[in-house]
Amino acid sequence: MNDFRFEPVAMPAAAVALRSEVRTFLDKEMAEGSFKPTVGAMVAADPAFSRKCGERGYLGMTWPKEYGGHERSALERYVAIEEMLAVGAPVMAHWIADRQSGPQILRHGSERAKRMILPEIAAGRCYFAIGMSEPDTGSDLAGVKSRASRTEGGYRLNGRKVWTSFAHGSHYLIGLFRSSGRPEERHIGLTQFIVDLKAPGITIRPILNVYGAHEFNEVTFDDVFVPEDMTVGGEGQGWAMVTSELAYERSGPDRFLSTFPLLVEAFRELGPDPHPAAAAEFGRLVAHLATLRHMSTSIAGMLQKGESPATQAALVKDLGTTFEQEIPEVVRRVLPLEARFTQDKDLYAQLQQLALQQMASYSLRGGTREILRGIIARGLGLR
Amino acid sequence: MSETRDLMLRSLDRIVHDTLDINARVAADASGQWPGKLWAALDEQGMTAIGEVTEGDLGFADSMALVGRAAYHALPLPLAETVLARRLLGRAGIDIPDGPLTVVAPGVATEVALTGGRLSGLARGVPWARAISHAVLAAGDMLVLADISGATSGQGVNMADEPRDALDLGRARVVASVQMSRAASAVEADGAMLRAVQLSGALSRVLDDALSWTGDRVQFGKPISKFQAVQHLMAQLAAETAAASAATDMAVVASVAAPDRFAVAVAKARAGEAAGKGSAIAHQAFGAMGFTREHHLQYATRRLWSWRDEFGGEAYWQAELGRAIAANGADRLWATITGTG
Incomplete structure (x- = not known):
């Protein structure tokens, strides 16, 4: 059997509690106008927002306390970042430092680098490219x-x-x-x-x-x-x-949630009683989303257990970026844009036009689709 | 995977190897009768008396794994239907008859009613009805076990030559009926989950076979699996297969006691979509060889094309998901997605 299993993962109680805490924080920030939802949130930077995340303990979550971290589980971190991406919060400033550079320095950096840099990243004051x-x-x-x-x-x-x-x-x-x-x-x-x-x-x-x-x-x-x-x-x-940490980078919620805030606004535009054909088009996206999130959380569970599911991670990124590129295309069939080019642009129109112009990058960044399919083929024993 | 489950699946593999040759498959497809030896062998291993949540040797997840494995082998017999019927009867507290059972899909039954202890209405697409004595169906708020001997009013087959018959319910005899709230919804969702499990099992087979074929088939002096175009096809097939099994596993975990309609809708919609994409990729990889009746690929792909439409096709379940989210309000979409964890 060559198929890859994605065992369901049970979120620990701490992650469930954290979810509602993060949701409350984000709701309050949006209500106060600190940010407006955007698509491709990893490209919207707001250092003030990043510092608030640091103050609340949402950065460097899994790192040791002696380096400014919070010694939380990978699943808790997963929950915090998926909540931020789901509302299109501006996470770009701290994104790479928290997700990639910090963990690399923690594992492979000198003691001086760790002491000088990691606490600053965790505080939301230090950003990486x-x-x-x-x-x-x-x-x-x-x-x-x-x-x-x-x-x-x-x-x-x-x-x-x-x-x-x-x-x-x-x-x-x-x-x-x-x-x-x-x-x-x-x-x-x-x-x-x-x-x-x-x-x-x-x-x-x-x-x-x-x-x-x-x-x-x-x-x-x-x-x-x-x-x-x-x-x-x-x-x-x-x-x-460069090659050792790709499972972290490829299977996270950022690989399928880039245009999720657009889907929310599109559902709002669709109204409570949609035409059956439109309901099916949108419902198809819901089925994909639920499946991808299950696969992605399952990988987070594997990582938590110390496994290194590189092929599964590549599968999630291939399916995930395809999905986030499908949302704008499906939505524009149901909710045409033409009139919205002229009118005062509502949030739906803004997000849709940004997504359509942005989404080509989703299957380029972090390993192109073609490179990923090569990695999957290697995992299948074909090369 | 637990050791018990692993042993059981291996045991099924052995039975298939020992009792189901190509002649038996061809005969089953031509006659609309399952191979008696195969059913007897499964029966002897206790593999046909499963499906109830609380009874029997196998847990629910194990019985779903068995159904998936039977689909992997494209077994021409009503195992999934029997498991489904037993699950429904067990939940309703109705005594379960021995032997193979079938189930009426609510979506293709018309004017079903239970009045004064007598059934009426017409059911279409009933699996293996001609050869089975008892069927489970929903009539209003009742779950009904009916003796359907002599009630077959028409015969047909799905695209995989599996019998799908018509039943004149007026000629069926009610054996037992128990009140079950939203009985039709429960039958439909459990049925869709079983078909999703089967789709996922058949896709695993298609992937396994396509990988070994592309590794063996030599063209231009090398196995075709060494060509990047073919590698990318296999990667896409693996992705669709993985998505189908992930969605299905999620539904199974959520539906132990009773079907979780949202999770089942996701599973049937996603697995059905994967079935279409996956079988197209597999046929592309197998070339003309796989387009012959003689080749074993068709046992899986014709089942994929059939099962994805049974107990509601993708559009049916997608529309249900879309309507549910729309009615709930856009701002609750994310909470719904994360609701299971």
């Missing part, structure tokens, strides 16, 4: 050309990174650099560095996206100094670091 892609290096990451060379007390970085989300608002970047060997040597000789984005030699230039928003950047490194103890996992360990 990721420097992986380069102009000639997209999905084929092992081909990075940006270089790190040894110098007194550390390294000098040179090169160029692109599509670096929120670098303009971040304090640090974790970047992948070639510290030895040639690009043809592929996975060997790559190192990840924690780079202070205020360091001399860094230039950050905006790259506007398809709808004109400033979300990603080009970051150039001109002899940027990084101290010895700011590598992640040590010299030469970059490739292992």
Whole structure:
């Protein structure tokens, strides 16, 4: 049997209690106008909101208390972030630091890095960007050309990174650099560095996206100094670091909830007594959503138990991004946009137009659909 | 998976291997009669007397696993229907007759009534009715066990050659009837859950077979599974199969005592959609070879095409989900989704 099971997970009582606490917080914030729901919430940054999350203990939730964390379970963290994404809260500022960079530093960073950075992330005051892609290096990451060379007390970085989300608002970047060997040597000789984005030699230039928003950047490194103890996992360990934590990154609720706030507004527009055909179109999305959430929470349960379900995670991301891209297309068949181009734009019209222009990125970021299907095929024993 | 369940499923695999050859399958499809040897072998292992929540050796989840495995093997017999009937009768507290049983799907029965102890109405698409003595059906607020010997008024088959007959309920004899609130809804939801379990089991088979076929079949000097286009097809098939089984597992967990209509609707809608997509992918992968009557793929895919429409097709359950959320209000969608945890 080659099928992958997704055993149901029982949410612990602490997670159930946390859910209502987070919901109350978010309701109050929305009522006070601190944010308006958006789609693709990981691209909406609001440092004030991030600091509130930090104050309330919603960041670094699973980390040890000695590094500013709260020693909560992975399932509690899951509940907190899914509640935020479900209302389209602006989580971008802290998103990468909390989800990816912080956990990497906790596992593989130096003691100094952990003490200096993790408490600040958990407080919602310190944000991260990721420097992986380069102009000639997209999905084929092992081909990075940006270089790190040894110098007194550390390294000098040179090169160029692109599509670096929120670098303009971040304090640090974790970047992948070639510290030895040639690009043809592929996975060997790559190192990840924690780079202070205020360091001399860094230039950050905006790259506007398809709808004109400033979300990603080009970051150039001109002899940027990084101290010895700011590598992640040590010299030469970059490739292992990059590939080891993908299950966390690929199976979370951010992989199927990007356009959920649009679905809510569309249901509002649909009204209480829809035409049967429209009810079926919308109901199909509900069936997909319930299934995906079950699969995703099941993976959170596996991660909590220390398992590493990489193939299941890739399955969730493939199905999940397909689903979040379907919502705008299904909804526009039922609730046409044309008149809404002119009128005062209600929330439905705003979210729909943003989603339609944004959603191409969902199956690109964090591993393209084609790369994921290759990973699934490997899990099936085909390669 | 528990050890008991694993042993039981292996035991079923062995029975299928020992008693069901291709000739028996062809004969069953042509005659509308299940292979007697196969039923007897299952019966001997206690696999036909399951389905009740509180009785029998098997728990509910185990009996659903058995139904799924029977679907994996495309067994030409009314095991799912028997399990479904036993579950309904057990819940109503009606004594359960021995042997195979069938169930009338409420959606394809018309003018069903129980007056003065006599049934009336017409049921269509009743599984294996011609060869089964007792059927379970809903009439108003009553769950009814009826003797249907001699009540078959027409014969037909679904796309998988499984008998789907018509019953003149006026010619059926009421054996027992017990009040059950919203009986038709319960029969329909339990039936849809069983079909979702079967869809999921048949999809697992299609995935297994497609993976071994694409690994064996050599074209252009290498197994076709080495081509990226084929790998991506298999990834999509695995994703659909996983979604179907995840949705189904969720419904089974939520429905131990009685069907959870929301979870069942999700399962039937999602598994039904996966059935369509999955069988299309599998046929693409198997090429002309898989498009022959002789090839075993059709035993799974023709069942997928049939079962997805039985006890309500995708559109039926999707519309129910859409109406329920719309009536509840948009702001309660998320609470509904997270309601089970």
